[in-house]
Amino acid sequence: MTGAAEAAGEQGLAGVDRREAAVVVRDLVKRYPGRARAAVDGVSFSVARGEVFGLVGTNGAGKSTTVGVLTTLVAATSGTVVVGGRDVRTDPAGARGRLAVVTQHHNLDRSLSVRQNLVVHARYHRVPRRRAHDRADALLERFGLGDRAGSRPDRLSGGQQQRAKIARALMHEPAVLFVDEPSTALDPRARLVVSEVLGEVNARGTTVVLTTHDLAEAERWCHRVGIVDRGRLLAVDTPAALGASAADAVAVELVVAPGPVDGPGAVVAGLGSTAGVRRVEVAPAAGTDGAAEGTWLRLRLLTGADPTVPLAEALEALRGWACEVREVRVSRPSLEDVFLELTGGAGR
Numbered sequence: 584m585t586g587a588a589e590a591a592g593e594q595g596l597a598g599v600d601r602r603e604a605a606v607v608v609r610d611l612v613k614r615y616p617g618r619a620r621a622a623v624d625g626v627s628f629s630v631a632r633g634e635v636f637g638l639v640g641t642n643g644a645g646k647s648t649t650v651g652v653l654t655t656l657v658a659a660t661s662g663t664v665v666v667g668g669r670d671v672r673t674d675p676a677g678a679r680g681r682l683a684v685v686t687q688h689h690n691l692d693r694s695l696s697v698r699q700n701l702v703v704h705a706r707y708h709r710v711p712r713r714r715a716h717d718r719a720d721a722l723l724e725r726f727g728l729g730d731r732a733g734s735r736p737d738r739l740s741g742g743q744q745q746r747a748k749i750a751r752a753l754m755h756e757p758a759v760l761f762v763d764e765p766s767t768a769l770d771p772r773a774r775l776v777v778s779e780v781l782g783e784v785n786a787r788g789t790t791v792v793l794t795t796h797d798l799a800e801a802e803r804w805c806h807r808v809g810i811v812d813r814g815r816l817l818a819v820d821t822p823a824a825l826g827a828s829a830a831d832a833v834a835v836e837l838v839v840a841p842g843p844v845d846g847p848g849a850v851v852a853g854l855g856s857t858a859g860v861r862r863v864e865v866a867p868a869a870g871t872d873g874a875a876e877g878t879w880l881r882l883r884l885l886t887g888a889d890p891t892v893p894l895a896e897a898l899e900a901l902r903g904w905a906c907e908v909r910e911v912r913v914s915r916p917s918l919e920d921v922f923l924e925l926t927g928g929a930g931r
């Protein structure tokens with residue numbers, strides 16, 4: 584997703600001008616009655632105008648609750664939320680006029696056609712009749728639903744329904760579009776289409792706030808992401824900056840066959856003392872892969888942020904030991920690595 588907000592993403596939380604911000608959240612707390620733990624437990628962040636911002640986190644992290652408060656559907660326990668310049672507590676109607684929300688639930692009206700769903704939504708937001716009809720036709724066409732305008736929503740595929748929900752949300756030209764789990768239950772092809780739709784919406788200037796538990800998706804779609812865990816915001820930054828914070832995890836991955844002289848142990852030890860290599864990890868089971876006389880060794884050399892020197896040195900050393908190199912790959916920490924590090928690992 585490309586957009587004008589790359590620069591805004593670079594600014595980070597402190598740099599976002601409050602007047603320019605599309606969304607400002609300060610010390611947000613939400614406690615549901617009868618629940619011991621707060622669903623949202625003191626969250627602050629800002630979203631710049633034109634940005635695509637993602638809240639990522641596991642099930643129950645508090646993403647939908649946060650979106651619920653930001654879209655006036657859930658009342659906050661405490662804290663301040665301003666969307667499109669309107670405080671959601673003191674001016675919910677004003678905020679609602681500037682935002683739109685696509686929820687996790689299937690909530691197209693099944694008794695209306697797809698087109699009627701769009702028009703009714705626009706009329707609710709006081710869009711003049713003529714304009715509502717024109718806009719419905721334009722949006723349905725834009726999102727590839729022109730020939731499904733007269734269909735009932737339950738005749739549409741999951742991907743088409745998701746696109747129809749996004750089209751409906753855009754009917755009153757919101758400044759900020761909230762999308763809760765845009766691609767859950769969609770096949771890869773439908774995901775791609777929804778991704779294109781959101782990219783296009785953002786390219787036309789709409790700020791997009793989405794939630795997802797798919798980290799690869801967040802990395803691809805968002806200028807900045809906030810990592811949410813158990814109601815708290817653990818980090819907010821660009822995917823690249825979050826990745827750089829885990830630079831220790833940059834690795835050179837190698838598949839090699841030890842040479843005739845040096846056995847696997849000697850190769851591992853030798854690479855371990857190569858300049859710039861901090862540690863060598865040996866994959867538990869090396870495949871034989873039809874190599875009659877030897878076992879392929881699968882190795883990860885952990886390096887610093889720039890693997891250039893250790894990579895060159897390692898290849899030079901392997902050449903010296905007459906080792907055959909079958910695969911070389913540099914792996915950089917993904918958002919998933921960062922996420923697991925921040926949230927305490929997979930097995931907590």
Ligand SMILES: Nc1ncnc2c1ncn2[C@@H]1O[C@H](COP(=O)(O)OP(=O)(O)OP(=O)(O)O)[C@@H](O)[C@H]1O
Binds near residue numbers: 616641
């Ligand atoms: N209406 C409610 N009443 C009571 N507790 C709720 C309510 N809605 C959510 N919760 C609780 O608040 C916490 C956060 O839920 P929330 O739906 O915000 O998480 P989420 O990050 O959106 O999860 P998911 O990825 O499953 O959609 C959970 O512990 C959930 O059980």
Ligand SMILES: [Mg+2]
Binds near residue numbers: 646647648687763
């Ligand atoms: Mg949710």
